[in-house]
Amino acid sequence: MLKTVVKPNLYQDSVALMVLSRKLSDLEGVSKVSVMMGTPANKDILRNTGFGSAEVDAAQPGDLVLGIEADDEATADQVAATALEMLNNQSSAKGASSLPRVRSLHRALDKLPGANVALVSVPGEHAAAQTRELLESGLNVMVFSDNVSVDDEVCLKRLADERGLLMMGPDCGTSAIAGVPLAFVNSTRPGSIGIVGASGTGTQEVMSQVDRLGLGTSHAVGVGGRDLTAPVGGTTTLAALRALDDDQATDTIVIVSKPPAPEVRERVVAAAQQLTKPVVALFLGERPEVEREGTVWFVATMAEAAEKAVELAGCSRFSPAPGQRTIRGLYTGGTLAGEAAMVLRQELDLPADDGNHAHGVQLDAEGHRIIDLGDDEYTQGRPHPMIDPSSRSERIGEVFDDESVAVLLLDVVLGHGSTEDPAGAVATEVREGIERARAAGREVAVVASLCGTAQDFQDLEAQRRTLQQAGVTVLPSNAAAARHAAGLVQLAAARAARPEQQAAPVPPAVADLLAGPRVVNVGLAGFAETIAAQEQAVVQWTWQPLAGGDARLSSLVTQLMNR
DSSP: OEEEEEETTOOOOHHHHHHHHHHHHTSTTEEEEEEEEOOHHHHHHHHHTTOOOHHHHHOOTTSEEEEEEESSHHHHHHHHHHHHHHHHHHHHHHHHOOSOEESSHHHHHHHSTTOOEEEEOSOHHHHHHHHHHHHHTTOEEEEOOOOOOHHHHHHHHHHHHHTTOOEEOSSOOEEEETTEEEESOOOOOEEEEEEEESOHHHHHHHHHHHHHTTOOEEEEEEOOTTTTSTTTTTHHHHHHHHHHHHOTTOSEEEEEESOOOHHHHHHHHHHHHTSSSOEEEEETTOOOSOSEETTEEEESSHHHHHHHHHHHTTGGGOOOOTTOOEEEEEESOHHHHHHHHHHHHHHHTOOOOOSOOGGGEEEEETTEEEEETTSHHHHTTSOOTTTOTHHHHHHHHHHHHOTTEEEEEEEEEOSTTSOSOTTHHHHHHHHHHHHHHHHTTOOOEEEEEEEOOTTSTTOHHHHHHHHHHTTEEEESSHHHHHHHHHHHHHHHHHHHHSOOOOOOOOOHHHHHHHHOOOEEEESOHHHHHHHHHTTOOEEEEOOOOGGGGOHHHHHHHHHHHTO
16 A cells, blocks of 8 residues: 655654665555655656655755655554654664754854865755855865755856855765765875866775875865866866865875766876876776876776876876986896886887897996896806995995986895895985985985885885885885886976966965865765765764745745845
């Protein structure tokens, strides 16, 4: 049998009602249950699914409507009673929660002085008006709500831009600002990779992949799935790029989006070229025609985006002197040296390998030089450098004294047969070389990879720490180390070739947001509870639509309030 029940003036969040509908539909003797607010759109859904009735027709937007299909009337009555009991229990749980709760924006701002961002998850038909009020109150806004028109999005983002605020969304499911989770976010380690995401799960995947590669995220700024369309024009993406470029915690930026409108893509890439930090651009579904344009690297997959971001991490902080432009590689493993030479040829567009590796030289082009010190020439009358690393240690000082060298590239090989402390064998020379070059007004970057496992007797993590404490950047693989070395010299050259220009200042409200969000949560309380669990500043605005949810009256009330 079918039964409809209307409870006047009992506003509930739409997502909570969807969850409640699912739970009630699973009860024994029940075919289906729909619990909705009595808005015109919801009443149409109820009628189309067989729950049309005089009670439904008379329901107002602020009324709670239950549509129940059950085996018999007794079961339907029990379902209605259970629904109300569950709603009461939810209210009791909210009352017992320590989460600060208010019923107006004014009270929210009193409760949380210095609030700098609002997270909005109200029904779509109310989201635009609510977002406008928040922007006009000086708050950055993340709009989780969907079903906001393109025209409203354009107007709201224009308003945010005029007021020096960031509007993330609408339909923005993922942001993490200074480690504070806004909506759907994975728990990842902090780091220096900043993400501008027009895709929620795409942003999550890149964050997760970066974490697995050993680094972390400074900020993930969601922009909404339509931001890079022609009507919206990339407004939030451009603002986020400027903000992350100015942010001290960020040194590499990743853009994740479906293919933008061609004119918007051109605008975004041109803006990225002017930043001081490298940018990895992933336009999903677009096969990159080139790997790099200036300081922008193009990739095809989320895994590639994370890998390239990790390889470029720290490159923006490298400031070699004008004459420093070359890479030197001192290797103990022949195949590792050969791979590094191959990677540098590809990345730096160097001449092809002629096959002549005399004196163990795997690469000698345009000043870049990779040497295999395990070649026969260097092992006549003395042990292999993996057994006795002194043959390499002796050469490290010469590299630092060469004024053309920008990067020293090394392999550190663990395992049976190798010396007990291969990292320690180079650490002192590297540390002293870095200090000597710095005293001479030069900066030399040292990059290495570890070939080994956690089971090797030399202790993989201890070897990593030894290198890092000496000032070495350690990458996950030999190829990654070579690409990082290439990125260091490429980015330095691109910056040197770029005309000097004054960057547009980042609005104070946006800089304040990146320093640490203080959140007014408008809608789904679960988002606020997640933030509170991280011991971050948040207040829950227990929002209800104005005028009982009547859209026309609500608009009139909002206009009167804003006069």
